[in-house]
Amino acid sequence: VAILTGFRTPPRYVQETDGPLGAALLSRCLSSFNLKPYIMFEDVLITKSAIKSITHSIGLDVELIPLPVGTSLRSELKILRTINDINPSIAIFIEKPGPNRFGIYHSMKGIDITKYHVNVIPLLEYFKRNNIPTIGIGDGGNEVGMGVVEESVRKYVPYGNMCNCPCRGGIASSAKTDGLIISLTSNLGAYELGKMIYDSYKMGKCLINESLEEVMLRAAVNSGCIDGVLGTRSLSVDGIFLDRLKDFIRYLVVKSPVFRS
Numbered sequence: 001v002a003i004l005t006g007f008r009t010p011p012r013y014v015q016e017t018d019g020p021l022g023a024a025l026l027s028r029c030l031s032s033f034n035l036k037p038y039i040m041f042e043d044v045l046i047t048k049s050a051i052k053s054i055t056h057s058i059g060l061d062v063e064l065i066p067l068p069v070g071t072s073l074r075s076e077l078k079i080l081r082t083i084n085d086i087n088p089s090i091a092i093f094i095e096k097p098g099p100n101r102f103g104i105y106h107s108m109k110g111i112d113i114t115k116y117h118v119n120v121i122p123l124l125e126y127f128k129r130n131n132i133p134t135i136g137i138g139d140g141g142n143e144v145g146m147g148v149v150e151e152s153v154r155k156y157v158p159y160g161n162m163c164n165c166p167c168r169g170g171i172a173s174s175a176k177t178d179g180l181i182i183s184l185t186s187n188l189g190a191y192e193l194g195k196m197i198y199d200s201y202k203m204g205k206c207l208i209n210e211s212l213e214e215v216m217l218r219a220a221v222n223s224g225c226i227d228g229v230l231g232t233r234s235l236s237v238d239g240i241f242l243d244r245l246k247d248f249i250r251y252l253v254v255k256s257p258v259f260r261s
């Protein structure tokens with residue numbers, strides 16, 4: 001299973017706390033089915049050490065695959081070689097920047113972030129060519145998968161139809177996936193996917209809980225990750241602080257009738 005994550009927040013382009021925690025928990029879940037997850041992300045220092053530290057924080061030993069950033073032909077060939085070697089049966093994108101219709105990647109505030117991120121276009125083409133199903137998990141409208149609801153993002157999301165960069169194409173991602181999960185934060189969407197798998201197969205390692213959330217988030221922040229909305233090194237994801245995240249997780253795991261088995 002190829003799991004792609006990594007979103008670097010301007011102005012300093014530091015990895016944010018949304019994405020890697022979801023990737024770690026979902027990998028833990030998939031490993032308990034003897035599936036082999038590969039977590040793929042930008043080949044830059046903070047992102048690499050953060051993802052290593054987050055996965056270790058929950059006792060997970062998983063294959064980590066850094067991919068080159070930017071849209072050069074050299075990067076594209078490296079990405080294609082890597083994915084071809086792994087030959088995944090499914091790909092899951094968690095809080096991964098997706099290009100707009102002009103191939104430009106944007107922050108939520110409409111800034112061009114293309115050269116700081118992995119170019120997913122060759123990956124998506126590869127998955128399509130090889131009939132590999134894809135799932136996108138996002139929360140803003142600029143992520144891989146949101147192409148499924150591109151028109152709504154253009155209409156309702158700030159900067160959706162008009163960005164602050166010279167492309168003028170808006171932040172709305174045109175990158176489509178076969179399945180799309182929209183959630184409050186992408187981490188929570190990934191935990192929900194784990195919960196659905198848990199409900200199907202009753203595997204404990206698919207479940208998030210409050211202490212796992214705290215352990216992973218501390219590992220992320222200690223490794224230098226920042227809140228993608230606040231831009232601060234705080235125990236928060238997208239402006240939502242740990243105590244509140246724990247409330248959501250309690251609801252997700254225990255109280256939601258949708259997830260009751």
Ligand SMILES: [Zn+2]
Binds near residue numbers: 164
């Ligand atoms: Zn633009």
